[in-house]
Amino acid sequence: MATEGNVVLADGRHVSYAEYGLPDGHPVLYFHGAPSSRLEPLLIGEDAFIRHGLRIIAPDRPGMGRSSFQTHRGFSAWPVDVAAMADALGLEKFSVLGNSGGGVYAAACAARIPQRLHSAVMVSSIWRMDQPQNLAGLHVMTRLAWRLAKWAPPLLGLLLKNVATTAGRDLARMKSVLPQPDYDTLESAGRFEILGYVLREAMRQGAKGPAWDVSLYVHPFDIRVQDIPIPLHVFHGMKDAHVPLRLVRAALADIPTARLTAYPHEAHLSTLCNRFDDIARALLDGCPPAQPAQVAIS
Template identity: 25%
Template sequence: MEQNPEIGASVQAAGLETNYHRAGEPSAVPPALLLHGSGPGVSAWANWRLNLPALGERLEVFAPDLVGFGFTERPADAAYGLDRWRTHLVEFADALGLERFSLVGNSFGGALALSIATTMPERVHRLVLMGSVGVPFELTPGLDAVWGYQPSLEAMRGLLDLFAHDRSLVTDELAELRYAASVRPGFQESFAAMFPEPRQRWVDAMTVPDEAIRALPHPTLVLHGREDRVIPMSNALRLLELVPHAQCHLFGECGHWTQIEHAATFNRLVGDFLTRP
């Protein structure tokens, strides 16, 4: 039977068997934790498959399935929120002996990265925030559709159209794969429990206070696609305004998938940023 590439190594974190992927070797550069987004059927591998090998040539990187997603054990109580995600991720780092690390947060993962960096800044080396949640914004129709996903092949095709500006990336084969992922046992149940209507409250619940963001001591790279229909580009500009040590790269001809649609440039920018002296 063919091995599912989405299943990697596992470790106990916050009492849950946690699935993760690793690339690269320990070095003088602090390792990076790659935090995936919150789409239906998402996993760390689906999110970071084009980035793990390239970034692993520059530094040690870890990509976990965050609690409630992918192939990490699901909690019986199905209660989710920033506190639980933050506890799970920090205990994941502790289980692997990672005292200090950079965080690369995609979308929902960006809010989690901000939450960790503002509550325990001493643990974080650098931040990369891409298509990030974490500042106030009005729920977009795109994000409403993502969080309100009801499993069907047509619904998944529609979501992939939202995520990618380059429609050549949105093949029937990819839609079938992501749909199949979204209906694996337990996947849709946990996903549906995370962001029920009214969904603006979940955007608000993942917002980090401005004063906490202004106090961030970390060098920060903000990335966003100009054509992003899920998270507004204004989020990137707001983060650039707030974060003292920030730089920003906006990708033209790019939707919500900067790490996929512009993988080579993404890998170079992020690799350079995380490894520079």
């Protein structure tokens, strides 16, 4: 079971977090998806963290779970919170792992506080989603969500609240929507029910925080990811229906330190759950090994 904690920042805001794995393991700040919560690492499982000797610390981002909302924030505000949180926990250096909507937050830390990082890893990361070419081929509901994020954030909040309310109830209804690897992943180890729990916790304070978080991906980023001075390890499934691999390749073209590992038979969630051994090695060693089933681009 996760243990939970809370850090009070200099401006009075609270950042809540959950810890998993070994208390004395290699520290990893885990940045959840959008929307999601500090409970997201439950989808991977405690055994994986213990096996790799990891101490996973997963904070709720502002306005989600139990963390205070932060007005007018962009991606650049997150490294400030992360550094303060690390100081409070006595961490001089640590790794960062951003999954899905948490990916650019890991990149922001790599750009702004590289001296504090042992390694930086992104998994199934979302990038800029306000370009028509980036939405081409996506499911109609996914396209709708991104358009609402751009033009009608309050309506996006209603959509996200509805998704969270119904999550974890009927996986069979999603079979025609999800790529097979994601469906299989959710069908095993009770992950579908866990996902519902994770998303409902994201909406604990309402939809304002989650909607703000999602909306950051449809506006210009307030960080220069091309200036990242340390290796940035990116893992992505080639069957990802939420973020096509072509979008990831285009985004990484401007980041000289990025290394992409793509899995032909994985999708959005399955990459995180099925390939965590590779992800853990990148977190610990800073260099994921190339496997025959991967397409590695450096």
